[in-house]
Amino acid sequence: MPELPEVETTRRGIAPLVEGQEVTEVIVRQPRLRTPVPGELAEWLVGHRFGELSRRAKYLLLPIAEGHLLWHLGMSGSLRLVPLGTPPRTHDHVDVVLGNGQILRYHDPRRFGFVDFVSGDPYADIRLSRLGPEPLSSAFTGEYFFTRSRCRRVAIKPFLMDNANVVGVGNIYASEALFMAGIDPRRPAGEVTREECDRLVTSASTVLAAAIEQGGTTLRDFVGGDGKPGYFAQRLNVYGRGGEPCRECGHEITSLVLGQRASCFCPYCQH
Known part of the structure; x- marks a missing residue:
């Protein structure tokens, strides 16, 4: 998608x-x-x-x-x-x-x-x-995300993917951002600390900016405006890699369904 x-x-x-x-x-x-x-x-x-x-x-x-x-x-x-x-x-x-x-x-x-x-x-x-802020804008900050997530029991990954909180962080990029920030996608959003929110906002912005720079993510159906596929897929750390070794620690990537979406993460690198 x-x-x-x-x-x-x-x-x-x-x-x-x-x-x-x-x-x-x-x-x-x-x-x-x-x-x-x-x-x-x-x-x-x-x-x-x-x-x-x-x-x-x-x-x-x-x-x-x-x-x-x-x-x-x-x-x-x-x-x-x-x-x-x-x-x-x-x-x-x-x-x-x-x-x-x-x-x-x-x-x-x-x-x-x-x-x-x-x-x-x-x-x-x-x-x-009714959309939330753009993830690469100055409105998307750790303070904003921390305040918005307080008392929320929904898991942090679907919370991050909710366009009312921040737009455009879909399944691929949410998975990668959470890995980069070292956060387990199953944790309740309201339990993620302020420091972790800072890391997650930075990670999400970094992952999205890198994907844009490289032309998006190669998926079965996607091509850019020039008819050429994107190339970010070759840099994915966890998305679509369930059962494979983590690039950081070597342990097996876990795959499960979270918020009705397939989710992959490293249980050793993400807590």
């Missing part, structure tokens, strides 16, 4: 050829995504130019004068640029044709993503207004 680094990698990949470009055509081959593609999408976009692309959590925001195109990649979606005339593949559901001869093409085998249009302030939209 594309997580925050994959979405940020996509934004950086497509921005140079999308920003400032006029939309000349919109082609919707499959409108039945997680939410239906608005029937007026072409009417809203054609003839308008995109401004500076941005990201909030796992949402991509593509602005025009009248509002923002809001795009979510779902479980298996990808956005890439292809030259005009490139034949669509199976699961290529939406094309936004640009004046520079490029097509912004949305591919989504599972159809769990969506594209929508939001007029006015996009951050007032209910999908964005």
Whole structure:
């Protein structure tokens, strides 16, 4: 599933050829995504130019004068640029044709993503207004995370993955951040100390920044905006490594289900 680094990698990949470009055509081959593609999408976009692309959590925001195109990649979606005339593949559901001869093409085998249009302030939209801080922003601090976690009995890993607390720290990066911070993912969030919260915030930011720098994490369905896979997977310490030796201590990585998600951790390095 594309997580925050994959979405940020996509934004950086497509921005140079999308920003400032006029939309000349919109082609919707499959409108039945997680939410239906608005029937007026072409009417809203054609003839308008995109401004500076941005990201909030796992949402991509593509602005025009009248509002923002809001795009979510779902479980298996990808956005890439292809030259005009490139034949669509199976699961290529939406094309936004640009004046520079490029097509912004949305591919989504599972159809769990969506594209929508939001007029006015996009951050007032209910999908964005209730989100926590960005993990690479100055608002995400050890003090903030410690205060928010007090008296919470939920395990620290699902607490870290809750977008109301901080956005974009999905299963892969939560696992890696907790390993780097030396914290057992099963511990109640309210029992994690202030010092540990400081370490965890630093670790989460470090892991996410490294993943973005390397183009995201290679998963079966993910490619960046240039059609190339990410390369962060080769640096994973615990995620997907259940039963393998820990890279730090050599003991076996434990795998279990936590908060309905597969979780891997080292019981010797993480306490």
